[in-house]
Amino acid sequence: MSARNLGKEEREAATGSGLRSQQWFGAEGKTGFMHRSWLRSEGLPDDSFRGRPVIGIANSWSELTSCNIHLRALAEHVKRGIWQAGGVPFEFPTTSAGEPLVRPTAMLLRNLIAMDLEETLRANPLDGVVLLAGCDKTTPAYLMGAASVDLPTLLLTGGPMLNGKYRGSDIGSGTSVWRFTEAYRAGQIGADEVAEAEGCMARSQGHCMTMGTASTLACISEYMGMQLPGTAALPANDSRRATAAHLAGRRIVEMVEEDLRPSAILTREAFENGVRANAALGGSTNAVIHLLALARRVGVELTLEDFDTLVRDVPVLADLMPSGRFLMEDFEYAGGTAGFAETLGDLLHRDTLTVTGRTLGENYTGAEVYDREVIRALDNPVKPAGSGIAVLRGNLAPRGAVIKQSAASPALMSHRGRALVWDALTDYLRDADDPELDVSADDILIVRNVGPRGYPGMPEVGNLPLPRKLLEAGVEDMVRISDARMSGTSYGTVVLHVVPEAAAGGPLALVRSGDIVALDVPSRSLTLEVDDAELDARRAAWAPRQVPGSERGWTRLYVEHVTQADEGADLDFLQGGSGAAVGPQAF
Template structure:
């Protein structure tokens, strides 16, 4: 056989993207095929078979995703069974509990890692294994930019935490226990005991935090198989779902069912509205804004307010409610929830199942109406989801999670107490001599995308100790940071532009008066324009530690603001899956 005809006698399935590698003539095809033989693959492995990647965010540093290596084996079974060829590969992983300064700093890096890996390799489709907060949106963003058939499988929530005869929830109970300890209401032994009771199985947070939010929202947007997002991590049915995902991705390659056909404007509207009905995380705002820009869908910050005015909160889940994700699944799960919402969601959007949203959930039931409420008995009335407030303090907007706030504080005027850094606030918060009242408004700045960097989940500032000891449980807090989806309180987040970019938040001074009026969607600093302009002349951008090199420097130089999704400016839009030139 001459070098020119090497491999040309095989039917390599020229319609497949992978055929550009494995079906090539001459030394190019020889090299691609030969090196893969070292993995013990038979001669006919690539003859007309779709090559499927399994992107795995497993890491021992990301405890929420620790079981994804095992889940990948079930995906492989399904791929082989359907006639495909699976290849598992790792990417950057970002675990919320450990990464400093914040896992959000790594979301775009992870998305870029996945995007480049998919584009550079002979893959016809990909199954995305994610779970912890930032891993799910990162994978959706990277896959959407390449736009090959993609199917997401999240790792599932942990089992309910159990403490002294009751349930405790990840994140939400952390804040409650630690605040109670600071207030002197419980001792260290109780906190230590709770610490060992909360995370008692594999999986991500079992509250309706960002991980559960993004899992459910991605299913309602069509990117996960129906009825899978809320299955507990240790439930054998999740392994079954992974197996079926392996089968389904092979069919999706044959159908050429790509993210661009699924992630339409209507799909994003389903995601925004479902997030409101779930009492979901404010972080979904940032992730969906970034994802929309990857696929060219027009989605704005205001959509997260205007689209949900008629949507009630019907999932009674922590932090806005009483129950946890295990209860949600047993009550009917995503299927029962979707069917309850009915025509509040678009029923004709396409999903990875190949069927429409409505077909996926037709006839699903709710078995516990205390957990998944009917529309006429909601947890919170329509319009009580995320509110977008604007004013001279947040000209490009800020967000408030109404379902987790104290109703009496949604309209409030108070004196601003201002800190330039989080560390400075935390030190003062424990000072018994701090001059603070419950009517004051706590302001912490330089914790935004550039200022921290990465916009950490610190917006739910711990209350001053002296107020906790006096029985105060909530105050208005304002920052350019995010907060965990597991958090609660009357917290104004994502103030844009951020202080480190010269936004008005940088100009607030202790003693200024601020009015928050959520019903009117207003956030106003009672300082006139002339005074703000005078203050601006003396403003100097803060120096961010570690910003002189590496990923942090690239991030700070190119990250967009919160109202645009915190993506890197040069990653917005889709580059597609075009194969680059051969090197030989």
């Protein structure tokens, strides 16, 4: 039996202690001497090495990751809770990635962060870990890395920013960025207005306050059992988040004593809760990729199709940007994740285990909603049941593509038009500003080679800015198709994650400008109206492109081993878990 699967009694029999850390600190002779003596330089008292649970605090804090800038201070509150509960805390850094700054895309680093965390947890004398994450790639990366090692784990996200305020109205990160910049390109507002809005949007610490990917992952990870109940939506600057951090520190020590691990929490039913909650929240399409990757780390069978079939009876109940009107601060004051869970009722599996040691239903019993404009009742949804993510298939996407129905234009959900195709995002951005571009509102814009392998890293560029001439004419939406992702803060009739991607030789690589493409969301189809013989001829003439920057380093490893979007875009050799087994000491 592997160390990953050893129960508490078996571990005690094997090591003389129920604590993994005692394999380091409880060792006799030279090995134990070295482990203990070097750590005395940190000022630890003798009893730090005598059977106390040793808790890691994984911190994605970085001054280059502005959404996570406050996690350094939050870690101190976690430490207080750990000490109070009798544990010994050790904070450590990992690679971090902030969506606003990292090029070519933060998604390129998600798997690297997960690998960094996995190796750090396995290599060090830790009995449990608190994960401090926030900006949207750090949260799934931390869950993936920790789940692969399967030590007792508790996630604490950093919380959303306060609402942006601009000229008497609320503005939201991401969503309002797209609206302001498109209005500027259309000549509807001036540069001074854009600059003013820029200074009004991110006015506190925290991650995006729209229901973008960061807020989506925070909320659904709570419903999957990995966060303390009622904490995911607390604003970053709310003192109750510091309290939650303190309580997280206390709780992780108890989890070690109970031997409560992610493998007991992240079940198939927990993933179903995440998928269904995402639909009810009007959450991000990025959740699809992250949950698929996480499921493969813990051996849960989850498929792309589940994101469609599991949500057919789930309405959108959170009136939050980009699908609705409000922001995360409003959501919290309306009842937050607790009130929202009670509103969903039996749409969630209420008997799933959580980090509290209690079930999901027990965590939220008696929670209330105080504003039914923000958190709607089941009989008054923002969007009706079945308005969540739809999975499309057809000869243009044999293994699937996704569209966020709640953020799309109803009039374009069944649409047939001429394809206009670009092989590179930079080429499209150049042409989109050309007043002579041959384009109409009925055309379908296609940009390819922006998938996991082709970009590389699958950037959030699927919500292509509309051609300037159409914006100036008042066009607000068009059908757009790519093998890229889009920000969870984005909106529009945007088909994403086309699999296989063009760089892998998928049919998207064979489309030519002038071809007719048919989108039929109600029928879940995406069709290229070109006969098979012609497609075979084009395929025979196709050759893969050189992936930019893939000659060396992490990018080379990533391009050679990344899986497709329907498999989570993880590295093929990271699927499954490593466990927490400790290798032999070298001295």
